[in-house]
Amino acid sequence: MNAYGLMAVFDNPADAMHAAEKVRDAGYTKWDVHTPFPVHGMDAAMGLPNSKVGWFTFCGGAIGYTTGMTMIWWMNAYDYKIVIGGKPMMSPFFSFPVSYELTILLASFGSLIGMFLLNRLPRLHHPLLKNRKFCAGASHDKFIVVIETADPKFNTEETRKLLASAGSKHIELVED
Amino acid sequence: MSTHALSFLSGLRARWVAVIALAFAATLLGANLTAADAHKTETKAEAVHADHGGAACTSCCAAAPSWQKQFGYAYLTAYMFCLSFCLGALFLVLLNHLFDAQWMLPIRRFLEHIACLLCPTMAVLWIPIGALAPHIFPWMGPELQANPDHALHAKYPLFTTQAFYIVSGLLFVIWYVVTNGLRNASLAQDKDGAAVHTRTMRKYAAAGIFCFAFSLTGAAIYWMKALSHQFFSTMYGVVYFAGSVWVTVITTYWLLLYFKNRGDLRDVTREVTFHDCGKLFFAFTVFYAYIHFSQYFLIWNAAIPEETFWYVAREKGSWWWVGQITIFGHFWFPFLLLLPIHRKLNFQVMTTLTGWAWLCHYLDLQFNIGPVLYPDGLHFGFYDVLSLGFLISVLVFMFTRDFNAHPPYPQRDPRVAEAMGVYVDPASTKAAH
Numbered sequence: 001m002n003a004y005g006l007m008a009v010f011d012n013p014a015d016a017m018h019a020a021e022k023v024r025d026a027g028y029t030k031w032d033v034h035t036p037f038p039v040h041g042m043d044a045a046m047g048l049p050n051s052k053v054g055w056f057t058f059c060g061g062a063i064g065y066t067t068g069m070t071m072i073w074w075m076n077a078y079d080y081k082i083v084i085g086g087k088p089m090m091s092p093f094f095s096f097p098v099s100y101e102l103t104i105l106l107a108s109f110g111s112l113i114g115m116f117l118l119n120r121l122p123r124l125h126h127p128l129l130k131n132r133k134f135c136a137g138a139s140h141d142k143f144i145v146v147i148e149t150a151d152p153k154f155n156t157e158e159t160r161k162l163l164a165s166a167g168s169k170h171i172e173l174v175e176d
Numbered sequence: 177m178s179t180h181a182l183s184f185l186s187g188l189r190a191r192w193v194a195v196i197a198l199a200f201a202a203t204l205l206g207a208n209l210t211a212a213d214a215h216k217t218e219t220k221a222e223a224v225h226a227d228h229g230g231a232a233c234t235s236c237c238a239a240a241p242s243w244q245k246q247f248g249y250a251y252l253t254a255y256m257f258c259l260s261f262c263l264g265a266l267f268l269v270l271l272n273h274l275f276d277a278q279w280m281l282p283i284r285r286f287l288e289h290i291a292c293l294l295c296p297t298m299a300v301l302w303i304p305i306g307a308l309a310p311h312i313f314p315w316m317g318p319e320l321q322a323n324p325d326h327a328l329h330a331k332y333p334l335f336t337t338q339a340f341y342i343v344s345g346l347l348f349v350i351w352y353v354v355t356n357g358l359r360n361a362s363l364a365q366d367k368d369g370a371a372v373h374t375r376t377m378r379k380y381a382a383a384g385i386f387c388f389a390f391s392l393t394g395a396a397i398y399w400m401k402a403l404s405h406q407f408f409s410t411m412y413g414v415v416y417f418a419g420s421v422w423v424t425v426i427t428t429y430w431l432l433l434y435f436k437n438r439g440d441l442r443d444v445t446r447e448v449t450f451h452d453c454g455k456l457f458f459a460f461t462v463f464y465a466y467i468h469f470s471q472y473f474l475i476w477n478a479a480i481p482e483e484t485f486w487y488v489a490r491e492k493g494s495w496w497w498v499g500q501i502t503i504f505g506h507f508w509f510p511f512l513l514l515l516p517i518h519r520k521l522n523f524q525v526m527t528t529l530t531g532w533a534w535l536c537h538y539l540d541l542q543f544n545i546g547p548v549l550y551p552d553g554l555h556f557g558f559y560d561v562l563s564l565g566f567l568i569s570v571l572v573f574m575f576t577r578d579f580n581a582h583p584p585y586p587q588r589d590p591r592v593a594e595a596m597g598v599y600v601d602p603a604s605t606k607a608a609h
Contacts, residue, residue, distance in 0.1 A: 050517055093476050
C-alpha cells in the first residue's frame, strides 16, 4: 500500500494559517489546506499565486464576442440581407447586445471549464475521502494541512517534525 | 491653513501633472487640426443647423460668442466637473451606510467632508451660473422667452425661469440636509461612541439615496441637459451619475494613498482597502460604458430627430475625437488595464490613471456642454483654465480646512476594529470603553 500524504489536524484557523506559513517557507509544493469555511489571508499564507482561471474566462469572453459579431454579420449582411428600419446591414450598435450576451455566456463557460481543468476534475475518488478523521473534520470544525508524499521535499520524519512543531495534536499518514 | 492647502498640492506627482498636460496639449492640437477641416464644411454645417430650426442656433452660429457666453460655458463645465466629486462622495457615504460596509470606513471621513462641500461652498460657487443663466441657456434667452417653441411649451412648468431658480435652490437645501446630517452624526460618534449615531446615519442614508437620485438627476437636467432643451433622454441623469462616481472612486483611491503616506490613515488602511477601491472603480468603468452605450443605442435605434440631433452635433469637427476618447479612453483603456488583479494594487498605475480619469471625465463634460456654443469643435481657453483653477483651488482649500479640523477617520465606529483587521471579543470591547 502506498502512502498518499501526511495529514495534520489543527483546532482553529490561526494555527492552520501559521502551519501553512511554515510549510510554505520550508519550500513544499504539493500540499493543501482543507478548512470548513474560506479563511481570509490563507492564499498569502500558502504562497499561492493568482488563479489562472481568469485567462480561461478572458479567452471565453473574447471568443463569445467575436462569434456574436461574426454570426450577425454573416446572417444579416452577407448570407441573407434584410433591411430593417432603414438601418445599415451591419453596425456595431445593434449587434452589440447579442454579442455582449455571448461574451458573458462563453466567459462563464470558460470559467467553469478552466476551474474543472485546473482542479483536474471530474475524478471519481480521492484518497483523503477514505479517511474518517478527514471527512468528519474538514467539513465541520477542523483545519487540516496535507502534504503529499509526491512532493520532492517529502521525507516522512522531517515532514512529521515540521507539522508537529507547527502545533498539530494529530498527525497521521494517509494511505492511498 | 493656506500652507496646509499648499502642502496638499505638493503631494501631486510630477508624472501625474505631466500626463494631464500632455493629454490636454494633444487634445488642443487635435482640435486645431480638425478646426481647419471644419471650416471647409462650414456651409454644410450651417445647412444642418437650419434643419434643427431651433433658435438655439442663432446664438451659436453668430460671428463670435459674447464674453458672458464664453465665460459662462467654461465656468459651467468646470462647475459640473467639481460637482461630480461632491455628488460622487455623497453617494459613496450613502453606500457605506446602506450596505453597512466595513471596508469603506477608512475613506468615509474625507468623503463626508467632500460631500459637505455641496452646501454652502458649491451653492455660493453656483451664483455665477445663476447670474449668467440667460446667457448660458438658450431657452432662457429673450427670443425663446418671447416666443416659446414647441419643446419649451411641452416642458412648460419645469422650463420656466422661476422653476429653474426654485429647483436649483431646492437642490442645495436637500444636499445641505443630507450631507450635514450624515457628517454631524459621524462627528458626534467620535466623541461619545454611541450606537444611536450609527442608526441615525442609516436613516439619513435610507431617505438620502432617494433624495440623491432625484437631486442629481435634477442638477444634470437643469444645468447641463437644458442647454439643448429640445433633447430627450431618460438616461441623462444616470450617465452623469455613472461618470461622477467613476471619477470620484479613483480620486478616493489617490486620496487614500496620499493620506496613508502622510500618516493620517496609516492605522486603518490595508492592502484590501486599496483592492476594494480599485474593484469599485473597475465596476464603474463598466457601468459608465453600459449606461452611455445604452443611451446612444436607444437614440440610434429609435432614430427620432428630436433625439438624434444631439449626437449628430457631437460628431462634427473635433467633437468626433472627444467622443472617441470617451469610448477608448474612458472605457477600453482602463477596462483592459485593470483586468489583472495586480494592477489594481499598483500605486504608480493607479496614480497615473487618476489623472487620466480626470481628463476623460472633463472631456466627457465638455462633450455634453461645449457643442452648444462651439459647434465646430472642442475649445479650451483662458476662461476654462481660470474657472477650473479657481473652483478646484476653492474646493481644495475648504476641504483641507475641514479635514485638518477633525479626526481623519471615524474614531469609534462599531466597525473600526474590523476595518483595521483586528479581532476584538465583544466582552473585552465593553471593558475597554
